[in-house]
Amino acid sequence: xxxxxxxxxxxxxxxxxxxxxFAAKGWLPYHWFNKNLPSPEQLSKAELPIKLEIVSHCWxxxxxxxxxxxxxxxYDFKDVEVTHTLFYSEEDVATSKVLEFFSSQxxxxxxxxxxxxxxxxxxxxxxxxxxxxxxxxxxxxxxxDCDVVFHEGSLDAxxxxxxxxxxxxxxxxxxxxxxxxAKNDPLLQKVKQKPAVREVDMEKFSDRSxxxxxxxxxxxxxxxxRACGYCHDLKVYQKTMPRWSxxxxxxxxxxxxxxQGVPINVPNVLFIRHAEKGRYHQGSKISLFRKSIRRIKSxxxxx
Numbered sequence: 001x002x003x004x005x006x007x008x009x010x011x012x013x014x015x016x017x018x019x020x021x022f023a024a025k026g027w028l029p030y031h032w033f034n035k036n037l038p039s040p041e042q043l044s045k046a047e048l049p050i051k052l053e054i055v056s057h058c059w060x061x062x063x064x065x066x067x068x069x070x071x072x073x074x075y076d077f078k079d080v081e082v083t084h085t086l087f088y089s090e091e092d093v094a095t096s097k098v099l100e101f102f103s104s105q106x107x108x109x110x111x112x113x114x115x116x117x118x119x120x121x122x123x124x125x126x127x128x129x130x131x132x133x134x135x136x137x138x139x140x141x142x143x144x145d146c147d148v149v150f151h152e153g154s155l156d157a158x159x160x161x162x163x164x165x166x167x168x169x170x171x172x173x174x175x176x177x178x179x180x181x182a183k184n185d186p187l188l189q190k191v192k193q194k195p196a197v198r199e200v201d202m203e204k205f206s207d208r209s210x211x212x213x214x215x216x217x218x219x220x221x222x223x224x225x226r227a228c229g230y231c232h233d234l235k236v237y238q239k240t241m242p243r244w245s246x247x248x249x250x251x252x253x254x255x256x257x258x259x260q261g262v263p264i265n266v267p268n269v270l271f272i273r274h275a276e277k278g279r280y281h282q283g284s285k286i287s288l289f290r291k292s293i294r295r296i297k298s299x300x301x302x303x
Contacts, residue, residue: 046139087128173263213261
């Protein structure tokens with residue numbers, strides 16, 4: 001991958017980001033900022049086997065990533081050809097060790113595409129997603145996070161749902177999710193050992209419904225991704241960050257492609273929810289504050 005130059009986020013960019021957060025609520029027409037969106041009838045109709053690119057990021061989440069990568073090795077699929085694109089930083093040593101192990105795990109219809117970025121680029125998730133969107137050869141791209149697991153049968157079911165579709169954006173209307181897990185939960189502790197293909201404990205998961213294509217469940221038509229990128233023309237979301245940034249670009253992306261997503265039925269997609277955020281310094285004031293907010297939100301609205 002050819003590295004391009006990325007400018008650094010500034011205070012003025014912070015002001016612009018606030019404006020785009022309001023714009024993404026529909027206050028401004030999306031086509032002012034994205035003139036490349038194909039019409040539905042222009043989108044190709046993919047047939048089986050579907051070429052799917054799963055695009056994920058990892059920073060200090062090697063334990064969750066182990067479950068995601070394990071699911072692609074452990075469970076067979078025949079109706080889909082998968083490329084797993086993972087953006088990471090070599091400064092994250094634990095993640096690098098996990099990737100070193102899984103790079104040697106091979107199977108038919110699965111291609112690993114592990115891409116190291118400077119951490120300042122990794123911290124703005126839209127940068128990696130935009131790189132993948134513009135370069136992808138896939139029929140569909142699933143923009144996800146490394147705490148999402150593709151359990152048995154999920155990807156073949158997805159392929160059948162995607163066959164012949166001309167939607168810009170779809171998402172699983174239901175997932176299987178855990179409650180907020182503490183960092184010492186056995187599910188998380190088990191994968192802190194030597195890297196290996198791991199089986200997830202299904203007893204900890206229950207149904208959870210979604211009303212739109214949120215950040216980790218954005219499944220985008222390949223023609224839309226290549227034409228529009230991921231917030232490609234909103235330069236504020238293509239600038240490097242000194243720390244992990246809040247993912248307001250997800251909302252902007254849905255606005256730019258004029259879709260909140262169409263729900264589809266994809267069984268056995270798992271979501272490992274966790275109280276601790278690996279991207280923040282553990283024990284810091286911001287980490288403790290965000291942990292409290294996540295617990296309150298979980299109790300009040302189930303998120």
